[in-house]
Amino acid sequence: MSGQGKQKTCFVTVGATASFTDLIRAVLAPDFCKALESQEYTHLLVQYGQDGKELFDKCLQQSLEVGDLSSLQIGGFALDPSGLRQYMIQAKGQHTKPPAAEGLVISHAGSGTVLDALRVSIPLIVVPNSTLLDNHQVELAEALEEQEYVVHGQLKNLVGALKRAEQLRTRMKTWPPVNSGTHRQAKGLKGVMDEEMGEEELRIDLEVP
Template sequence: MSQKTCFVTVGATASFTALIRAVLEADFLTALQNNGYTELLVQYGEGGKQLFDTHSKTAINAAKDEGNEIKISGFDLDKAGLGRYMRQAKGANLGAGEGVVISHAGSGTILDALRISVPLIVVPNADLLDNHQVELAEVLAEQDYVVYGKLESLDKALGEAEVWRKKQRQWPPTNSGVHRHANGLKGVMDEEMGFLD
């Protein structure tokens, strides 16, 4: 069985304990298993180690009881950045399946994921003051760049991310604007030469 990774990042500056708890819930782990995932990798941020350790032990034990074989691991911060973890979720390793990134709605993290075209579920952190994350996530989801995730329904967002992956493989991509559909070779030639209606 090939490796398929779900990479979760809460960012470096603000705590997002609710997201850590949500991805370690039994329902979400079952959704991962049902979608062929083999690994859950969580960047839990500074100060999140104790919370992650406590909840991951419970999640691992519950998963074993249900026959779920997802490998769960985590880390606080990586000064080299998150690129390698996102590429792992993209399936860049030999023989790995394409996974997903679940992220807080930080613009830097979103841009990093969009650059490598990995399916991205954006979950705004509602605890932040002057919260721009909700607005950013809504706009990007409307334009079909990301899947808007909610803490209480991450299993549903995971399914939507699988659909998003298939839509992004279409040409032209669904979020690339309005396109004319030329009819046959004549239509293609007319369009290339600038002979538009």
């Protein structure tokens, strides 16, 4: 499964602390893989979590049996103690030889992962894990999409989210920035994160380039 031409990577992360099996299934579904190929993605890399390898292997095999994915190289790993930023930079297409096209990150709605992707300044699809109890993932995803930082993705329509992510990519490269304007200045990214996640102790510079 090797792609031709310039490399373009979709990096998917489900996080380390909670299983998100539905997201693994969704990104390995044949229709989503075909949608990636249609947008000239050459690589799909999935961080499937500490208990996700068996499911990853099963879903990948099923997709390969359904259709030809010869132009999409698919790989996965459980966890990386050094963090995920390096994979986001890879998807961004930075520091690669030969130069790569800018890709995409698809993430669960963990605040740390979202912030890392925003700092890398790459289009981000945030997919809430609705199976978690007493969490604010849906509210966070909705608030960040409203201010045009991310695309709020839903498991039942990731193909549609992929198309909207390309629209976000275009807006990210225009001026003024997509998240500028008086209606956003009042709250900003830190305000959204504090309000939705209750992270008053957050002491990170949230200025996104």
